[in-house]
Amino acid sequence: MNMQTWKLVYLAARKAGTAGSINSDISWRLQCMTYFACGTIQLRKIKMAALTAKFRLAACLLNISEGRRKNIVEKVAKAAVCNEHGRSVVSACVEAYNLIDMNEHHGIHPCLGAVDLVPIYPLSESVSLDECGAVAQSIAEELTHQVPGCSIFYFGHADQPLNRSLVERRKELGWFNSCFNLNATRPDVGTELSLRYGLTGVGASPYVMNCNVTLDSQDLNAGRKIASSIRGVNQGGIQGVQAMAFPHVGKVEIACNVESVKEEKPTTSVMESKNFVSYRIGGQCYVYATPQTIEARVQTLAEHYGFGTVGIALVGFTPQKCKSLAEIALSQGAAEFWKKQERVYM
Known part of the structure; x- marks a missing residue:
């Protein structure tokens, strides 16, 4: 890319x-x-x-x-x-x-x-x-x-x-x-x-990092449901992620804002440490979800609707x-x- x-x-x-x-x-x-x-x-x-x-x-x-x-x-x-x-x-x-x-x-x-x-x-x-x-x-x-x-x-x-x-x-x-x-x-x-x-x-x-995952589908309804599922404010969502679905060049794109959020407690497992990256500003530790974590979650959700993903773009x-x-x-x-x-x- x-x-x-x-x-x-x-x-x-x-x-x-x-x-x-x-x-x-x-x-x-x-x-x-x-x-x-x-x-x-x-x-x-x-x-x-x-x-x-x-x-x-x-x-x-x-x-x-x-x-x-x-x-x-x-x-x-x-x-x-x-x-x-x-x-x-x-x-x-x-x-x-x-x-x-x-x-x-x-x-x-x-x-x-x-x-x-x-x-x-x-x-x-x-x-x-x-x-x-x-x-x-x-x-x-x-x-x-x-x-x-x-x-x-x-x-x-x-x-x-x-x-x-x-x-x-x-x-x-x-x-x-x-x-x-x-x-x-x-x-x-x-x-x-x-x-x-x-x-x-x-x-x-x-x-705030920006990454977009393109679905191999034109189903905007399904795209909106996937976007809702990965939002950090929703149960089961990815912390710090905001997402919306848009039509894009004959496909549907899940556009994500990936916020850096304060780390309230150290990551408790190897899996968590792989899903988030930490860094420090102003004496405070912040974490953000990796693009790979977001893409993997979108892929899993897309399979539920019977299609896959085309790829991810880090903007x-x-x-x-x-x-x-x-x-x-x-x-x-x-x-x-x-x-x-x-x-x-x-």
């Missing part, structure tokens, strides 16, 4: 869907690496161990509402690359607002804005969620200054003092059942909502891979690193 990187600085882009196909209904997701700097240093002269100690890393997985036009995605990505002032996320968002008109948007995947989601995730253990929340708020304020008319809602650690999750905020806004009421919605930052820009979510949370990176690539890119000079990457294999 491969991912086109578009030869970018700090940034990789891949559509949310099965590798090798273009789905006009599903947005593209851009991954931006950013960092908290601790002093001025010459990156090319530093060993990786020293680099890791000097930089406190965070990531932004930018979601834009575009799945048809590759040239639009490239322009948004290049806007991040060409920014020389350390504001690559803001630059990419501004470009997306300029290029995407929600009045002309068509698709079945739920979305609220031209720039749909700007989540900030801590990668380094020393980076706290509160710090990421403050960065998210700064991005939101700057966006409303640079793009008059855009509107933003906060989630997670940017949503102070309530810290409401993205799911909670989306439920309040009608994201899941397409009953979004433009006139009744009050943004946290910005002006009244415009039809052109829509509503953008900006926030901070532990890392972006695991938290560890994201951090590792950011460290390597910074050690080599981010621009040079991404220029050399014709393909990133996962």
Whole structure:
């Protein structure tokens, strides 16, 4: 499985869907690496161990509402690359607002804005969620200054003092059942909502990974039941997994958000340790379900309905891979690193 990187600085882009196909209904997701700097240093002269100690890393997985036009995605990505002032996320968002008109948007995947989601995730253990929340708020304020008319809602650690999750905020806004009421919605930052820009979510949370499992079937009803069965909030579901089913290129796709959740107690068995991966941020241990665990569960459920699966697509990176690539890119000079990457294999 491969991912086109578009030869970018700090940034990789891949559509949310099965590798090798273009789905006009599903947005593209851009991954931006950013960092908290601790002093001025010459990156090319530093060993990786020293680099890791000097930089406190965070990531932004930018979601834009575009799945048809590759040239639009490239322009948004290049806007991040060409920014020389350390504001690559803001630059990419501004470009997306300029290029995407929600009045002309068509698709079945739920979305609220031209720039749909700007989540900030801590990668380094020393980076706290509160710090990421403050960065998210700064991005939101700057966006409303640079793009008059855009509107933003906060989630997670940017949503102070309530810290409401993205799911909670989306439920309040009608994201899941397409009953979004433009006139009744009050943004946290910005002006009244415009039809052109829509509503953008900006926030901070532990890392959320995205993976999609394609069913070898067109049975959307069965797909919805499988998605419901693996949701972490349901009995017997997979902890931290949110899932929805969508038609996709003549098949049905189970699209999963895989949250990193606090580990309340150490894994108690070899089986559990194989199903979840743990890492630390802000002095707290978090775990997330592996893509293999999700694929295996979906396969088992699909067999119950008399069909199998085609494959799984990891959209972006695991938290560890994201951090590792950011460290390597910074050690080599981010621009040079991404220029050399014709393909990133996962």
